[in-house]
Amino acid sequence: MRFEIKENILIPSLNKENTLPISQIQKIPQPPLNPAYPYNSDLQLLLTGKQLLLDDIPLPLNEIQSHYENGYVTYRKGINTSNKMPVCVRCGNKDPQWFGTFPCARCGENCLYCRKCLMMGRISACTPLIVWNGPTQEHAFTKHILEWNGQLSDGQQAASSRVTEAIQQNQELLVWAVCGAGKTEVLFAGVEAALAAQKRVCISTPRTDVVLELTPRLKAAFPNITVASLYGGSEDRHLYAPLTIATTHQLLRFYHAFDTLILDEVDAFPYTVDESLQYAATQARKPESSMIYLTATPNPKWQRECRTGKSDFVTIPARFHRHPLPVPDFQWCGNWQKQLKKDSLPTNFLKWIRLRIQQQKQVLIFFPHIPLMEKALPILRKYTPYLKAVHAEDPDRKEKVQKMRNKELALLLTTTILERGVTFPNIDVAVLGAEDDIFSESALVQIAGRAGRSRDYPNGAVTFFHYGKTEAMTMARKQIITMNREGVKRGLIHS
């Protein structure tokens, strides 16, 4: 789209004369708010805390333009420039390789567009992002916001108080909770305090599975609150809600929306890997807001910052059932890949597996790579017919995991896809090839965290079979031992 500037107001225009695509306009004028203007409250609900494309808004352009002229809507450039290089304002992409051009009917030019966030609708050099600039709706609440009668463990209680405080005071806090500590309940009091104070809350996690699992739990805990559940293809896309649960990817649609942003399972955040996640989180939260990070496994740099007092954090070092975390045992198993090529597996590994089959204890076995796992499958089948292998692209993944839950399987072979998120009540855990690079410290802590999760079976063996001990293995073990020690010291573990 092209705009002309008349009396310090942007006006959409089909002419090429004296008009520009929005990205070429130096400073976008913002008309003052006209309090007498009868604004459209549907548009208010749709746009509050978002930045959307015209195509996302089911209203004619002249109505949006009239809201802009009366100060209720702001136009932002979809693509900005920084040091003469393009930057996508929605996703933060500034890698030239991720931009393309196309002959654009809207501006009549060869228009630059962002390929990185293309699946959320094309943002090009002539695309305005539409942002709400008017008053926001207050949510009306009943007296009882939180309807949850569960009991927090002492460790959870301590963390819950810190979370509430951080939310009330717009601070940042890391909740470092061991696998199986029960971290969701730790959020309830803080979320309640936020909602009572008219704050808008978002819980965000990288995986759709987790969004689907959290949604019913939060709806049950906050039955009178509208909860929007957002993931690729979800129906709540246009739902305005005081409480939002979203994949981190969906955060890209939001702009200065949340007073409280809770980021779950982002081990490396905010230091490594995913710059776009960092960008999305910064865009989605309000400048004055609180940020709560939840993880069982902060990366080494983050751990260091905690220890040296640079990052604010609280630990939950013990599981809700007050038993210590299983500490992994290391067993050297020689060049197992070479053995696998000859269709055999290390003797100590097979002995370990056979013992479990005899004792009818279910086992989760982690492999570093799919081909190795598939090679091992027929070998293990000689010991039991009740086994399956799963990986990320496996279409039957859900069914296989369910079979394991139903105790129809003795062994479940897996890649790191099951390192987190799944709970089987009574299992032992093995890693074959724990020395592989794919098994980072945090992956190994998560894997060990699969064992001993239930109150009825709080113990489980965890064995890392390896061909050379790695730093990651040692650090993972150390982290688990340190947490157990702290749990004992704080009286959170039965001694």
Ligand SMILES: [Zn+2]
């Ligand atoms: Zn264009």
Ligand SMILES: [Zn+2]
């Ligand atoms: Zn983009």
